[in-house]
Amino acid sequence: MVERETWATRAGFILAAIGSAVGLGNIWRFPFQTATNGGSAFLLVYLVAVLVIGIPALLGEFVVGRRANINAIEAFNKLGRPQWAFVGAIGVLGSFWTLSYYSVVGGWVLRFIYGFASGVVLDQPQTYFTDVAATGLDAVALHGLFMLVTAGIVALGIEDGIELATKFMVPSIVVLLLGLAVYAFTLPGSGAGYEFYLSPDFATVVENWTTVVPAAAGQALFSLSVGFAVMITYASYLSKDDSLPADGLTIAVSNSFVGFLAGLVVIPLLFAAGITIGGEGSLVSGSGGAGAVFIGVTTALVDLPGLAARVVGALFFGTVLIAAISSSISLLEAVVSYLVDNYALPRAPTAAGLGGVVFLLGVPSALDTAWLTWFDGISVSLFLPVVVLLVVLFVGWELGGEAVDELRQGTSGGTLLPMVWLWSLRTVVLLAILVVVGLNFYDLFL
Ligand code: PFF
Numbered sequence: 001m002v003e004r005e006t007w008a009t010r011a012g013f014i015l016a017a018i019g020s021a022v023g024l025g026n027i028w029r030f031p032f033q034t035a036t037n038g039g040s041a042f043l044l045v046y047l048v049a050v051l052v053i054g055i056p057a058l059l060g061e062f063v064v065g066r067r068a069n070i071n072a073i074e075a076f077n078k079l080g081r082p083q084w085a086f087v088g089a090i091g092v093l094g095s096f097w098t099l100s101y102y103s104v105v106g107g108w109v110l111r112f113i114y115g116f117a118s119g120v121v122l123d124q125p126q127t128y129f130t131d132v133a134a135t136g137l138d139a140v141a142l143h144g145l146f147m148l149v150t151a152g153i154v155a156l157g158i159e160d161g162i163e164l165a166t167k168f169m170v171p172s173i174v175v176l177l178l179g180l181a182v183y184a185f186t187l188p189g190s191g192a193g194y195e196f197y198l199s200p201d202f203a204t205v206v207e208n209w210t211t212v213v214p215a216a217a218g219q220a221l222f223s224l225s226v227g228f229a230v231m232i233t234y235a236s237y238l239s240k241d242d243s244l245p246a247d248g249l250t251i252a253v254s255n256s257f258v259g260f261l262a263g264l265v266v267i268p269l270l271f272a273a274g275i276t277i278g279g280e281g282s283l284v285s286g287s288g289g290a291g292a293v294f295i296g297v298t299t300a301l302v303d304l305p306g307l308a309a310r311v312v313g314a315l316f317f318g319t320v321l322i323a324a325i326s327s328s329i330s331l332l333e334a335v336v337s338y339l340v341d342n343y344a345l346p347r348a349p350t351a352a353g354l355g356g357v358v359f360l361l362g363v364p365s366a367l368d369t370a371w372l373t374w375f376d377g378i379s380v381s382l383f384l385p386v387v388v389l390l391v392v393l394f395v396g397w398e399l400g401g402e403a404v405d406e407l408r409q410g411t412s413g414g415t416l417l418p419m420v421w422l423w424s425l426r427t428v429v430l431l432a433i434l435v436v437v438g439l440n441f442y443d444l445f446l
């Protein structure tokens, strides 16, 4: 048997996981979710969801992956619970599913980079998205290009592909966003944006808690890349001397920080241009729909003097592209690692072949944004919470003490915190995720 790869360094794993977490979810979804669900009161619910469900569940996936040292489906067999392998299978399927439309959005990002670099987007800021970028054969082709890049990186493997790429990508995202946030701050009129972004609207949250709470929880989990077998897979390439709690915390804090930072770019930009924020905040929705950030940011930039609009726009969407690719590779890796581990298939052709199938699955989304909306809804409201619920059940009630042992490996701490974690998984986390699943089912089917 060929020896299984591992991360070359601990920082390599952390950066890859941050790369997976930081993505279209942060730069696109998060600011609008926040803005339309009650500003910083939503932020508060989101942060609570990260703490109460997100981090414990992330650690749960880490425990499963590292203990089993194998892909997310086989992991359950290896841990002696083959009857749970279906959980890994749903997760892997969710990855596959999510990547199909995530990549279509990635294609739009490519289109906007070109649109800004060439300047053509500035001739029709309001209509470029719907009339030019969103659908049609070009959208299909750019979705294909995005998948090609994704598969290319995954084909190179863990150390020489994913680890090497994310080592450069993650710091670039942070630097670029910081620069853009400072720039947005200097624009006249941006002040109202901060006020809007940061003034808590508790009334909205309280009145609409049945939708706001699942939205915040869904955003928190999606954002952390929990619930799609991805973090199980990434942790399976870890060695025993990493501290899972420390790494998990680093990853979660970095992800929330970048989300917040992205808000400090997008919201002030829009306010400086006098654009008000309304409508629904899902990845694709109502009027502006999937185009919200594309149309909004473009309109916000159009009046800048000289080349500024082209440069700032290309940099902004360049940043979004880097974030999107460092996430898409993790979604593909979750599927590739299963085929490579279990059927001893060669990595590069497997990545290419799977990339091709994901491409085909995404074609409907590239032809009609209504399909994309539907794929996104199934992904975030169905696949994700169901898998998280099952993983929490598995780790809390099935692995139990074994999970505590695994969590402690590589840490110098005692059993107290791991026991608190275990009991919270068994009770609070389980209850919270049950409520979210319940509310989502109610929304989706009733
Ligand atoms: N966390 C990514 C984002 O916020 O854009 C999206 C994502 C990547 C979700 C990987 C799930 C996943 F497994």
Ligand code: NA
Binding pocket: 020, 021, 022, 023, 025, 026, 222, 223, 224, 225, 255
């Ligand atoms: Na994220």
